[in-house]
Amino acid sequence: MSLLQVQNVSRHFGKLVAVNGVSLTVEPGELRAIIGPNGAGKTTFFNLISGFFPPTSGKILFNGQDVTALSPEQRVNRGMARTFQITEIFPELSVADNLRIAVESAAGLRLRPWLGAKDRGLVRARIDELLDLSSLTPKANRMVGELSHGDQRAAEIMMSLALNPKILLLDEPAAGMGDQETYDISRLIRRVHKQQKLTIVLIEHDMRVVFNLADRIMVLGEGAMLAEGPPEDIANSEIVQAAYLGKAA
Amino acid sequence: MNNSLKQPANIVVWVVLLTMPYWMGFVGGYTELATRILVMALGAMALNFLLGFTGVLSFGHAAFFGLGAYGAAMTIKYIAPSSMLALFIGVLVGAIAGALIGALIVKRRGVYFAMTTIAFGQVFYFIAFRWNTVTGGDDGLNGWHREPINLGFTQLDIYHNPMLFYYFVLVIFAVSVGIMALLLNSPFGRTLLAIRENERRARFLGIEIERHIWMSFMVSCVFMALAGGLYALLNNFTDPRALRFDLSGNFVIMAVMGGMRSFWGPLVGAAIFVALQDVVSSHTENWMSVIGVVFVLVVLFFPRGILGLTRKANNS
Ligand SMILES: Nc1ncnc2c1ncn2[C@@H]1O[C@H](COP(=O)(O)OP(=O)(O)OP(=O)(O)O)[C@@H](O)[C@H]1O
Ligand SMILES: [Mg+2]
Numbered sequence: 322m323s324l325l326q327v328q329n330v331s332r333h334f335g336k337l338v339a340v341n342g343v344s345l346t347v348e349p350g351e352l353r354a355i356i357g358p359n360g361a362g363k364t365t366f367f368n369l370i371s372g373f374f375p376p377t378s379g380k381i382l383f384n385g386q387d388v389t390a391l392s393p394e395q396r397v398n399r400g401m402a403r404t405f406q407i408t409e410i411f412p413e414l415s416v417a418d419n420l421r422i423a424v425e426s427a428a429g430l431r432l433r434p435w436l437g438a439k440d441r442g443l444v445r446a447r448i449d450e451l452l453d454l455s456s457l458t459p460k461a462n463r464m465v466g467e468l469s470h471g472d473q474r475a476a477e478i479m480m481s482l483a484l485n486p487k488i489l490l491l492d493e494p495a496a497g498m499g500d501q502e503t504y505d506i507s508r509l510i511r512r513v514h515k516q517q518k519l520t521i522v523l524i525e526h527d528m529r530v531v532f533n534l535a536d537r538i539m540v541l542g543e544g545a546m547l548a549e550g551p552p553e554d555i556a557n558s559e560i561v562q563a564a565y566l567g568k569a570a
Numbered sequence: 571m572n573n574s575l576k577q578p579a580n581i582v583v584w585v586v587l588l589t590m591p592y593w594m595g596f597v598g599g600y601t602e603l604a605t606r607i608l609v610m611a612l613g614a615m616a617l618n619f620l621l622g623f624t625g626v627l628s629f630g631h632a633a634f635f636g637l638g639a640y641g642a643a644m645t646i647k648y649i650a651p652s653s654m655l656a657l658f659i660g661v662l663v664g665a666i667a668g669a670l671i672g673a674l675i676v677k678r679r680g681v682y683f684a685m686t687t688i689a690f691g692q693v694f695y696f697i698a699f700r701w702n703t704v705t706g707g708d709d710g711l712n713g714w715h716r717e718p719i720n721l722g723f724t725q726l727d728i729y730h731n732p733m734l735f736y737y738f739v740l741v742i743f744a745v746s747v748g749i750m751a752l753l754l755n756s757p758f759g760r761t762l763l764a765i766r767e768n769e770r771r772a773r774f775l776g777i778e779i780e781r782h783i784w785m786s787f788m789v790s791c792v793f794m795a796l797a798g799g800l801y802a803l804l805n806n807f808t809d810p811r812a813l814r815f816d817l818s819g820n821f822v823i824m825a826v827m828g829g830m831r832s833f834w835g836p837l838v839g840a841a842i843f844v845a846l847q848d849v850v851s852s853h854t855e856n857w858m859s860v861i862g863v864v865f866v867l868v869v870l871f872f873p874r875g876i877l878g879l880t881r882k883a884n885n886s
Contacts, residue, residue, distance in 0.1 A: 371774065393773050393774055394773060394776050394777065394778050397774060397775065397776035398776050402774070403774055405770070409768055409770050409771040409774070410768065410771060411763070411764055411767035411768050411771060412767065412768070413767060414763065414767060418760065418763075421760065422760050422761065422763070422764045422772075422775065423775050425757040425760065425761075426761070426775045426776050426777055427775075427776070430757040431757055431758065431761040431776075431777060431782075432757070432758055432761075432785075433756055433757045433758055434752065434753055434756045434758050435752065435756050436756065436757060477771075480771075480775065481774075484775065484776065
């Protein structure tokens with residue numbers, strides 16, 4: 322069964338049709354990239370999948386169930402996690418506390434007025450594991466708002482991973498990063514994808530990242546799907562060259 | 571988690587509070603002033619649970635303070651001469667009002683939330699003001715006083731002995747702030763911090779924002795009502811000013827002036843506010859403008875409040 326089935330969704334903002342009848346099917350374990358020029362509707366498409374706002378029309382199935390009417394929180398609890406194009410973290414808390422909040426939320430502890438020693442141990446172990454995976458351990462007690470842009474984005478990805486999602490939606494994980502940071506974040510994404518067989522959908526402008534990571538690519542332009550297929554086909558597609566790659570080059 | 575600065579601060583605070591009635595006289599104060607500082611500090615800390623640690627500003631919190639005060643006063647005047655029952659009923663009334671009003675307004679944010687809290691606060695103010703026969707109207711509710719506490723084996727005469735009443739209030743204060751500290755250091759408290767820091771991120775970690783704000787609002791209202799009940803007992807009196815929006819504003823000033831991101835900030839703010847009010851109002855009726863100037867200076871030179879300088883220490 323497909324993990325995510327987006328069926329013919331549209332989203333209007335007044336007269337503007339930001340997403341226009343787009344469908345997408347993602348299989349478990351897949352790493353899918355979505356590309357397209359600025360304003361193509363990529364982020365809006367993510368907002369529809371994750372429940373940030375409802376679609377004007379169309380349907381979203383997750384794990385075989387219709388989630389179109391569910392709130393973001395409910396979708397998170399069913400296994401959807403996302404990051405944002407502009408980093409969304411808890412800037413005045415430490416890296417460890419950012420992760421702790423995510424870990425405790427995932428463990429269903431968020432209403433607990435206290436924690437037993439056992440739970441505390443489990444939470445701590447999970448935080449350490451995530452810190453280790455992202456190489457943020459030396460910065461665990463720093464305020465996350467003080468870290469470099471790259472580290473902040475890595476922290477946001479780790480918070481989403483802390484939720485043990487079935488699918489991870491990444492909105493331009495390499496945005497605003499230098500070469501080294503881009504390389505590091507790609508490696509991190511590849512590692513969690515391979516190690517945990519995690520299904521990932523990512524939006525990205527950096528073609529090195531996209532062609533390096535993606536199993537399949539979807540191209541959006543002016544709200545509509547222009548092309549879909551494996552990286553080789555997309556790289557050679559004339560429509561895509563015209564709409565996007567040509568411009569970028 | 572940096573406890574190296576927290577521990578000494580806690581010790582200083584408790585030593586000061588435990589000894590306050592003994593040195594209050596030497597600095598020109600008196601026991602009731604010390605008690606008033608404690609009561610207002612409890613109110614400011616209750617407000618700050620919501621403001622500083624959940625990121626939600628209520629500008630009508632005196633409503634719950636006043637409900638606690640009237641609940642306590644009316645219990646003693648009309649139902650039974652028991653200080654404990656009075657506090658209990660006061661808290662209960664505040665909690666019920668908080669639960670209902672909270673449920674109605676948690677979807678609002680920022681200015682809209684603050685405005686709605688003011689509106690509700692003024693509704694209670696007018697009820698207290700108009701309903702003369704029950705509330706005493708503008709003249710307030712007098713003709714009653716706090717009652718000694720009967721412990722079975724002995725009686726604590728908190729009515730005639732102001733010192734004893736101070737320590738009675740201190741015990742309640744300690745239990746209350748202990749509970750608030752415990753909550754803030756729990757997963758629940760961290761969830762509230764998450765909401766304060768970034769509501770969008772919190773929501774996309776699966777946190778139900780409205781439910782948690784409602785719960786934080788409840789905690790805040792319960793301790794606010796408790797402070798109000800104690801205030802009525804302290805004065806053996808209450809009047810509609812205990813519900814009015816200027817008092818709500820005063821609690822906000824105490825929290826912001828002391829430092830709303832620090833646990834003890836509102837206590838420091840309340841101490842300065844109450845002491846200034848006491849000193850200045852004996853010289854001029856215009857005491858509020860003096861406090862206003864002090865407030866402006868603090869906000870200009872310590873944007874994070876007086877205790878804001880140690881903020882790194884209280885990053886949970
Ligand atoms: N909440 C909103 N209200 C009104 N218009 C919106 C809203 N969100 C997006 N849009 C519009 O929808 C269109 C698509 O925007 P979107 O952010 O989805 O593009 P994008 O493909 O993510 O672009 P970029 O690569 O620049 O991030 C744009 O014209 C944008 O202005
Ligand atoms: Mg975008």
